[in-house]
Amino acid sequence: LFLVAETGFHRIYGYDDCKATADWLLAQTDVRPIVGIVCGSGMGGLADTLKNQVAFSYEDIPHFPQSTVHGHAGRLVFGTLKGRPCVCMQGRFHLYEGYPIQKITLPMRIFKLLGVETVILTNAAGGLNQDFKVGDVMIIKDHLNVPGFAGNNPLSGPNDERFGVRFPCMSDAYDRELQQMAMEIGQELGYGDFLREGVYCVLGGPSFETIAECRMLHRLGADAVGMSTVHEVLVARHCGMRVFALSLITNQAVMDYDSEEKANHEEVLQTGKQRAEQLERLVSTMVTRIEQNNNNDA
Numbered sequence: 578l579f580l581v582a583e584t585g586f587h588r589i590y591g592y593d594d595c596k597a598t599a600d601w602l603l604a605q606t607d608v609r610p611i612v613g614i615v616c617g618s619g620m621g622g623l624a625d626t627l628k629n630q631v632a633f634s635y636e637d638i639p640h641f642p643q644s645t646v647h648g649h650a651g652r653l654v655f656g657t658l659k660g661r662p663c664v665c666m667q668g669r670f671h672l673y674e675g676y677p678i679q680k681i682t683l684p685m686r687i688f689k690l691l692g693v694e695t696v697i698l699t700n701a702a703g704g705l706n707q708d709f710k711v712g713d714v715m716i717i718k719d720h721l722n723v724p725g726f727a728g729n730n731p732l733s734g735p736n737d738e739r740f741g742v743r744f745p746c747m748s749d750a751y752d753r754e755l756q757q758m759a760m761e762i763g764q765e766l767g768y769g770d771f772l773r774e775g776v777y778c779v780l781g782g783p784s785f786e787t788i789a790e791c792r793m794l795h796r797l798g799a800d801a802v803g804m805s806t807v808h809e810v811l812v813a814r815h816c817g818m819r820v821f822a823l824s825l826i827t828n829q830a831v832m833d834y835d836s837e838e839k840a841n842h843e844e845v846l847q848t849g850k851q852r853a854e855q856l857e858r859l860v861s862t863m864v865t866r867i868e869q870n871n872n873n874d875a
């Protein structure tokens with residue numbers, strides 16, 4: 578019995594499963610999304626700003642994992658942002674929840690089969706860069722994939738060419754035009770004071786980092802540390818979607834043995850609430866400016 582349960586849990590969902598889920602969703606909504614959005618911890622309010630919503634609980638969607646983390650509601654919301662058709666994950670999946678990495682990233686392939694061309698990912702992260710403050714928004718220009726160093730990459734296993742090539746390039750993972758657009762929009766909206774750019778490092782979690790780990794990651798070139806996003810980026814790029822990602826710096830990573838600070842999830846969610854409205858405005862303005870059909874070069 579134990580073996581059967583284990584096998585079920587580790588089942589890899591292939592092209593046909595993703596297609597079946599995408600077709601199931603498309604049969605129940607007229608929205609044909611061109612942008613897919615993933616809400617980070619405490620940032621689920623973004624999904625509530627969609628108009629003409631058709632929402633699905635994750636538990637009702639075939640093959641979909643379930644959200645288990647506070648601050649991740651577990652709803653897939655279709656609708657429009659300023660008239661543009663979008664789909665939004667109000668809640669994402671993390672390695673520390675116990676899911677195999679291919680299941681964490683399954684929604685990216687479903688996005689692709691729904692017709693999504695551009696993915697916007699958000700996350701909460703700890704600031705390693707000493708110039709960053711809590712509440713800063715970091716446009717991600719690159720990443721360090723620590724689980725990937727240890728062989729935990731969602732693209733491991735048989736490659737299905739219908740999604741993408743065996744060895745996808747990642748030096749252009751984060752679309753430069755979209756980064757530029759976000760900077761410009763941020764300036765227009767008066768967010769210049771808290772808009773930054775930098776390198777995001779993913780770890781497995783759920784424990785927050787030790788002081789020595791934070792110091793090491795900073796020395797290795799990371800500006801922020803978190804527990805998500807990179808796996809989704811790999812799979813989204815593999816199947817040719819454009820990617821934009823940002824981190825909300827919800828806490829300062831502790832780098833100093835004299836510090837009394839302690840990272841905690843409540844602070845993460847609280848910072849998310851404080852910046853929610855500005856993040857929503859930044860993302861919705863980006864969505865209105867994203868061109869359709871410019872994503873077939875990857």
Ligand SMILES: O=P(O)(O)O[C@@H]1C[C@H](O)[C@@H](CO)O1
Pocket residue numbers: 616617618619646669671699700701702782803804805806841842845
């Ligand atoms: O989904 P994200 O990356 O925003 O969630 C971060 C990482 C952990 O899940 C959690 C820690 O507070 O927030």
